[in-house]
Amino acid sequence: MRKSLIALLMGLIVSLPLSGTAAASGSARPVPSGKAALTKNPIYTTGEFDFTECKELDRRPDDVDSYKIYLDHLMDCLNLSWGEEFKQAGLPFAKPKVRFITSAVKTGCGKYPAPYAAGVYCPVDKTMWILIYKNQLADPSEFELFQVIAHEYGHFVQDRVGILPAVDKITRKASKATYFAWSRRIELQAECFSGAFIGSVWHSLGRDQFDWDDLLDMKYGDVLHGKAKSIRYWLKRGWNGNGPGVCNTFTAPASKVA
Numbered sequence: 001m002r003k004s005l006i007a008l009l010m011g012l013i014v015s016l017p018l019s020g021t022a023a024a025s026g027s028a029r030p031v032p033s034g035k036a037a038l039t040k041n042p043i044y045t046t047g048e049f050d051f052t053e054c055k056e057l058d059r060r061p062d063d064v065d066s067y068k069i070y071l072d073h074l075m076d077c078l079n080l081s082w083g084e085e086f087k088q089a090g091l092p093f094a095k096p097k098v099r100f101i102t103s104a105v106k107t108g109c110g111k112y113p114a115p116y117a118a119g120v121y122c123p124v125d126k127t128m129w130i131l132i133y134k135n136q137l138a139d140p141s142e143f144e145l146f147q148v149i150a151h152e153y154g155h156f157v158q159d160r161v162g163i164l165p166a167v168d169k170i171t172r173k174a175s176k177a178t179y180f181a182w183s184r185r186i187e188l189q190a191e192c193f194s195g196a197f198i199g200s201v202w203h204s205l206g207r208d209q210f211d212w213d214d215l216l217d218m219k220y221g222d223v224l225h226g227k228a229k230s231i232r233y234w235l236k237r238g239w240n241g242n243g244p245g246v247c248n249t250f251t252a253p254a255s256k257v258a
């Protein structure tokens with residue numbers, strides 16, 4: 001049962017199967033565990049992001065190197081933004097590893113790319129695996145990659161603050177239906193975290209309403225990520241501001257995480 005769930009998870013944007021425990025360091029408080037990690041996590045108390053500037057660098061069509069530079073810069077923004085949030089929450093922070101790829105690889109969580117996975121955060125190797133698709137390479141103005149990375153970074157945050165390990169423990173012997181319900185809370189929170197980051201730097205991106213509307217329009221749902229309506233709700237909720245605290249999907253009613 002466990003094995004088949006893991007196999008199923010390989011196709012997910014996040015894979016939960018193995019616990020990743022953040023190492024405590026310095027004077028930071030211990031990473032919370034159990035139900036408290038989900039519902040009362042210190043990361044919810046930090047308020048607005050302080051770091052609000054993130055220029056998008058230029059990319060050239062079909063020039064992988066220019067894409068990697070663009071994405072590395074975005075990672076710098078995310079590390080600064082979230083690093084500050086961790087500091088305010090009193091939680092230990094370390095940057096994630098990230099690999100930008102253009103063809104299939106074997107990750108610590110299995111083969112990637114996998115169906116329905118625009119990116120993967122693997123708690124086993126603590127690495128974000130991001131595939132740059134051909135159609136994205138052809139269009140240097142696309143905005144999807146930006147959001148995919150912000151979403152996968154959201155999973156990394158969940159791992160570091162004790163959320164992924166807590167859900168992993170809870171769902172270890174759960175039925176599929178129960179597992180899916182937890183998966184949706186995780187995925188919708190990562191969506192909300194991505195929205196919170198994007199909203200905080202939006203004014204510095206030089207993007208307009210169409211880019212945001214396009215992004216929302218592209219969303220479609222499934223049983224593991226939630227209905228399109230739920231995805232849009234959490235993405236917008238994060239984008240509207242007030243920081244990661246608005247992204248507590250673990251106290252949300254079931255109707256909001258359907």
Ligand SMILES: [Zn+2]
Pocket residue numbers: 012013014151155187190
């Ligand atoms: Zn995800």
